[in-house]
Amino acid sequence: MTVITVTAAQSIVDVDARLRRERTRRVLSAAGWGLLTSLLTLLTVGVLWVGVLWLSGVSPLIAKGPVDVWRYLFVVPAAAANRELILGNLAVTLGHSAIGFAAGLVVALLGAAAFQLSRGVEHALMPVAMLLRSVPLIAMAPVIIMIFGRDLWTVAVIGGIVVLFPALVNISFGLKSASAQMNDLVEVYGGGAWAKLRKVAMPASLPAFFAAVRISVPGAITGALLAEWLAVGGGIGGSIGGFIPQAQFTALWTSVVVVTVVSLLLYNVIQIVEDVVLARMGMRPQAA
Template sequence: MKKYKSSIIVSILLLIVWELLARYINAMYILPSPIKIVEKAWSLREVLFLVHLPATLSVTFIGLSISIVLGVALAIAMNLNEKIQNAIYPIVVVTQTVPVTALAPIFVLWFGYSIWSKVVVTTLITFFPITVNVYDGLRSTRKDMEELLITYGASKKDIFLKLKLPYALPYFFSSLKIAVPISVIGAAISEWLGAQSGLGYFSKRMMTQLDGAGVFAPILILSLAAIILVAIINFLENKTIKWRNEV
């Protein structure tokens, strides 16, 4: 907790400034105060937590799961074969140059307002950091250690499982810390552009009613969900990569 003390203090100061500024402007539909946002979230807790949050988390988890499988598979394939790397890597980069807001309506046209139009958007923006980071992790192994294992008679499979994979694990968890908040954002954006449920959809509905606190309440829940998920990843990372603290 001590290492987060500075962050907590800065966050509290920013909230105080926000509260004072909101009271000075005195226009709830433009800038609601943090207290009003919390009050709104609490008053709408049943519909937000029991209806819209599960819908957004479903999109997030499915899209993130697909991204993990796809990203790791592409990274391994590119690491194993240089021709595959030359063919796939530019395409992976190009997928990130097209704005998601431009593609989301197309996915809605293809898949309708079902969960899959939103899953595709979430997958599209999250598989890139996983692919690139895991690929860099697999390439980060020291050549002298590879050569040492080869002299001991290790096969390519042994080198991958006992050397490259452990080296890539920190990169994998780092990519998840990037992908998880992005997946939450991607799910919300896709719901803004076309959905019948979800926190993004609810925020958009509140905007049409000029309810500033109602717009920010789902955003608050999205932020808390992302923070909790990243904290879980940090916990799993510390439990999985114990050797990093020993070197």
């Protein structure tokens, strides 16, 4: 009897060790593929950039390539001042992006949870979200500025609107994809709608949540640029409007390139985190 018990215990330990090794392998594989994807994305963007400039034939005085951007940031005598300018603007834009991202994602999470708990709330509020999505922000911006002023509230509203709809749709879809059998099991044990949301729907929606975060980060940066350009000034969005009349085209291209690269990097960093977390949980990512 003792021999059988020891053998069974050893078998359990061996299975647990194999599972840990498999999870570690999947996590490392996901992280490796994420890094490779990031590098390939940046390389593809660079090739397309050079190709478009070559095919369009725009004057080199206006159109700047990767070499021009590199020289502006690291070679010319004023490179240190240039980096300070661009990175300072970038820091402001990322701060504005974080505000819009947080505002939009929190509202999307609360809205999706409310939709899951009550179909009446979904039928009442989803058309409002669709309206916000369909009306161009350029048209809504004057009204938003009049209501909230030219400060961080406007940044939160504009960035939140850009983030809200795609995040709300993705998270709502994820919550609805929960297993009906698991919901029935919770109900059998006396759980109500809130228990089913917390114990079944939320864990099942994790891939959809990561997909929402992935697409919301570039959207938040776009919303921040738009808010800076139209309302609050500062950052990359506000500075771009001043570079054009001053014919500072290298600074203009560098600003666009830097914010684009950061957006791509953040997207791929979230992709890596998503792959690692879902691999550890034995779940598959959802396409954005």
